[in-house]
Amino acid sequence: MPWLSGICTLWLLGFVVLAQNFNVVSPQKNVIPAQNFNQRTGLKTDCLGSYMRLTVDKSLAFGSLVEFDVMNGSQIEPLTPSLASKCGFSIDSDPWGNYRVFASLFNCFAENEDDHLFDINMRVRVRGVKAEQDVFQVEKTCTHDQWAPREVLCDRNYMEVSVNRLPGEITAMRRQPKMAERQAKGDYQWPDTVSEAITSKYNIWRMVFFTPKQKAMVLEDALKAGYGVITTKSRLVLRSGFDMPETYVENVNGIPMKVIKVTTYFKRQWSVTMLDTVAACPVGGLSFTDEMITWYFPRVNPLMTSTEANILGMFMGIDGSQIDSAQMATRGYILTIEGNNIVMKIPIGGPDGYYKSHAVDNQYNIRYYIEPMLQLLWSEGGMDSTKYRVLFPIKTPFMPRPPQFVDLTDVDKRMFDVILGPFLYDVELVNITFSAGVLTLAEANVRGFNIQEQRFQNGSKAFRLQVPFSDSFVVRTQTDLLLTVYNLRLVYGFMIFPESISFSYIATVDVTLQDITLPTVGGSCDKEKFYITISYGNLGKNFNIMLGKRDLTPDLSAEYDIKENVSHMSLVVPFLAFDVAFELMYPSSLRARLDVLLWEPVNKWTLSDFSLACNFPMTMTECFSNGSMSALAVKVESVPQLNPSQLTLRDHSCRPKFSNDRFAYFSYDANGCGTTRKFYDGVMMYQNEIILGNGPPVYQQGKSGVTTLPPDPEYRVTVSCFYTLNDTQTIAFFTKPRENEPLPETGFGELHVVLRLALDGSYNNFYAEEDYPVVQYLRSPLFFEVVLLRSTDPQIELVLESCWATLKEDRISTPRWDLIVDGCVNLADNYETIFHPVTPGGVPYPSHVKHFEIKMFTFVQNHVMLQDQIYVHCDAVLCDANQNDGICKRLCPSPIPLKTGNKVRRDATNDQNQKAQLSTGKILLSAS
Structure with missing residues (x-):
């Protein structure tokens, strides 16, 4: 993990733990020794060979700031990144908020007794949101006396090599427990040459770094540069960060390794002693498939001076702890030698690692994290042997995991029902952007949506969303006269914790339904008016209305007594209104028709086409006892070119007393205007015609040739009045039948x-x-x-x-x-x-x-x-x-x-x- 400048500060994030799982200490109270309260505080320490591991459980301080200090007597130092790599400490955490601190037994602050007994003291400081802090003191004693002549440790942020700096016989003597007991009782005295060995830290004359070119430094400069140099009773320890200038990369069998190689010169009086130290740690060698991690480590590495090195032991571990062959077999781990490489195979997804979510270019990815350990022991002849231990954190490449969008929409319930997932535990749904705005989960549920988080047995989860078709956030589009497309556009807003990295997912779901109830038109008539009722259907009043040949405008609405509510509209149209069409004339009535067209203005769709025709009482001809007659001529639909003002009686000088664009009214004496009279049995008939112009000539073929007949007029209505002796009878009129012209029938005049x-x-x-x-x-x-x-x-x-x-x-x-x-x-x-x-x-x-x-x-x-x-x-x-x-x-x-x-x-x-x-x-x- 990246280091921050200054004090190493880490945030604990994880699941909520019950209060009895940890003990909160006020900063004003005494410091709590952690080793006495490991179960209550969530702190655990383990001695693992050449290092100690401190585990901080997430239950210690959920969501709080955690800091570490190292101690040596009264000396207390905050554990900064630079101090950690120089003095032999590393810190790691996982997404649940668990922390691991690895401390080399040869760290700068350990109390070392004869390279056998090591006391390590640390402090864990937990800072709450109110800047108050609890302090937990960690004290751990580790014993370790199985030191190899050379030991190399590759940790996350540093590499460490320690070599035996004493003569071989003294080293062997120090390894004998009985001699150590005698020394402890005072029965044995070390030779003066041991206590005053010239290879102590104070006798270091200079250090030559090979980069691979030589670069000499005095001890003080090496320490200032950030290297860790320690001498103990029997060993010389050199520690270097991976990014120090004097380290270099060497490819071995195609595997890159970071190398630090130093020769330390000790000088006392006239003698000079040299000790060579070299550490080499792998920084690559990984290959991945969808199911397997393969780690290649060169069998012959820069630490070996001969290709004939004999490997005495090869072990595998997880998180710094060695595991046996049975555990390896159970978990599917394999550790073998294949040709020039040592090969470790680790199945992806095993319980010793964990998955983590990532957002790459706004796409959802995951990685698998695991920290295997490789431990080797080899000999290059004689008693010299090397113990080599590598803690090697591995993270797989980004693995795209686009979530699946599952549509479970229930058309019968008119409810969108969609599921998006799976996601890992560390992903939270924050908000959803709809076509009309952004809603948090709480706002969406208050609105009536249903958003649920569904968890699965493997720890993953998905998010289910239900939205009714009727909500205004659903876009409705009428694609056909009877079809509606319901469209739900979604942008899911996610957050990955604890990093607070956001990403989104866009989804659209469409449902097409034949659920349009078109508007309908109905109507009736009385003696004077049309009564029209329009039912909106389920579209609302999203249509235009055409009466006759005109759109219903606001002005026209006022004229026709429009009344509306949420589902219906009614209007009243007089039968003599301009928008009414006249079909036929009868002696005492007029057949009129009202056409109502409902149309959708965007797509020009006809939603309803309705016509209502009725006969309305109307006096067309009147016969008066004083010998006068009156007649009304109407412009009917079948003669659209008619101009009523141009109508005349047979006598063209007899023109209408009144006319407009639809009617012509004639009033005349029965003895004038070309009126004819005929007698029948007891009946006298007066007859005239209302006509318009003359049509084209009519040619008739006869025996003697072609005869030209008088042309028929373009418009003709015959008007008749019947009178009987000593009584006044009804009147009637009729016309000569003509195609597409009105067909008057005989009627009766009324007083x-x-x-x-x-x-x-x-x-x-x-x-x-x-x-x-x-x-x-x-x-x-x-x-x-x-x-x-x-x-x-x-x-x-x-x-x-x-x-x-x-x-x-x-x-x-x-x-x-x-x-x-x-x-x-x-x-x-x-x-x-x-x-x-x-x-x-x-x-x-x-x-x-x-x-x-x-x-x-x-x-x-x-x-x-x-x-x-x-x-x-x-x-x-x-x-x-x-x-x-x-x-x-x-x-x-x-x-x-x-x-x-x-x-x-x-x-x-x-x-x-x-x-x-x-x-x-x-x-x-x-x-x-």
């Missing part, structure tokens, strides 16, 4: 008779249509007038055949109460209807008017009022003043007095078969 309610008995002012409902008190007088309009014939007499009242607007509904029966008042009514005479001075034609009065009443049944309203209806008959029979000359009987106690009630038992012609609006009974 205009109205029933209206007067404000009072003077019959001067009347309620208008918009005044209804009219409110009256019970038994208040109601004054009605029935009048024939637009007639100047004094020989016509208006007769009321019958009048009645109903509870509902429908004339044939029940209950019903008769007011006038067969032209006479209903004598069964205790509030008798009163006829009022019409004076000649009040109106021009008194015979055309009838006045009558009733009292306001309400319907009751079983002494309960059914409803507080009535409607009044009448049938009127037009009679010849000279006619002497039938209803026209009906004589009414005298009123019959009612017997005492005989109460007549208006009920629901009267005739329902009266033919209605005239009606009033609603008349309400006042509650006060």
Whole structure:
């Protein structure tokens, strides 16, 4: 791991551990000796041959700052990177927050007793978020007396070589336990030459480094340069970092090795002693497959002076601890000699290593980390032997592991359901970017999404996300008239801990459904208007409306009484409106059609095409008793080029009295404008034509050749009036059939008779249509007038055949109460209807008017009022003043007095078969 400048500071990150697993010490309290509380503090020490290992468990201080000190008596030094490589310490950590500190027994601060007993003292400082710290003291004593004449240690950040600096016989003597016991009892005295050996540190004259060129330094300069130089009772120790200037790389069998080679000169008086020290550590030799790590180490290396070196032992270890052959076999490890190399094979993914996540160019990768140890013992003849130990951290190359995006979307539930993974334990999902913004996991769950972390048995995990189709973050696109594409665009934002390295993953999922409910149009007609209802479907009002040939604009919406809610729209269009098309004319009606088109403006799709055609009552021709006639010509759809102002009668000088772009109105005398007259049995017919111009000539082939016939007009409507002797009959009109032209049918003319309610008995002012409902008190007088309009014939007499009242607007509904029966008042009514005479001075034609009065009443049944309203209806008959029979000359009987106690009630038992012609609006009974 990279070293920071200054004090070596490491953060502990890992899983939360229960409080009883560690003991927290206030910085004001005494320092806790770690060796007495290893289980409670999470500290553990091991002696592993020529070094000691301190393990700091993640439970010691989760998320806190951890620092290490080295101690020698009262001397306390923070363990910085430079001090570590110079004095024989290395520190490593894993993603869980566990730490390992390796300390050479020959480190600068160890208390060494005869190269046999080593006391190592350290401190572990844990600093919390409030800058308070707990201090744990570590004291460990290691014994080791199996020193080889030469020992080489390759640690993570330094290489160390120690050699025997005493004469061979003294060294051998120091290895004999009995002699050591005698020395301890004082029975044996070391020779003076031993205690004053010239190869002590203080006798170092100079040191020659081979780079491979020679470079000489005095001891003081070597120490300042960062080299570690120590002499013990029996050994000379040299320590160098891998990046020191005097180290060099030597390729052996294609394997690079870092080499430090030094000759140390000792001088005392007239004698000079030289000791050669060399250390060589591999910095390569690895090869990888998807499943296996292979580490090649040269069998003959720069430490050997002869190719005939005899390997006495070859061992493998993990994390600095040697393992036996059974453990190797269980874990699949192999250590062999193949040709000129020692080969170690390690399966990737074994339990002694761990995986770690990485982001490379925003792509998810993993690496496998493991720290094997290679230990060799060889001899090059005689008693000289070398013990060689390499701690070799290995990390595989980046292995791309693109996560799998699994789509489990449930169309029936209309829910996106996706899983992304797997990831290692050290990856956390931080946020998700949708098409409309970024949401943290908490915000997404509050919004109604469902985000879950799913863990698997191997320690990996995946992230599951559920989003309903209906959410506004889902982009909906209508790709066809009935198809919707629901698109969920996702950018997952991840963070790798503890490094806090971010990366992202982009995913898109589409679902196409045939789930469009198109808008629909329905409608109906009454005598004057079209009533159109538009149901939006599930698209909302995301469409345009065309009425006839015009788009429905806001101004037009106001004209047509638009009403809207979240699901529907209604509009009312008069049948004479500009956007209504006229199809056909009939004698007393007009067939009109309203076209409604719903269309989508972006793709120009037709969503609904609706047409409604109805016949609307309309007087097209009127025949008057004074010998005049009127006719209305209409521009129909089949003659689009027609200009009504250019229409004429047969006599082209007879032009319309009124015209616009759709109508032409003619009024003329039956004896003029080219009107013809014909007689039939008791019938006289007046006939004329409304025409427009002349068409092309018509040529007819005959026996005598081609005959030119008069051309047909472009537009022709025949108007007819029929009269019988002593009676006025209905009128009709017809046209000569022509392709794509209106086809009028024979109809009947009608006199205009109205029933209206007067404000009072003077019959001067009347309620208008918009005044209804009219409110009256019970038994208040109601004054009605029935009048024939637009007639100047004094020989016509208006007769009321019958009048009645109903509870509902429908004339044939029940209950019903008769007011006038067969032209006479209903004598069964205790509030008798009163006829009022019409004076000649009040109106021009008194015979055309009838006045009558009733009292306001309400319907009751079983002494309960059914409803507080009535409607009044009448049938009127037009009679010849000279006619002497039938209803026209009906004589009414005298009123019959009612017997005492005989109460007549208006009920629901009267005739329902009266033919209605005239009606009033609603008349309400006042509650006060």
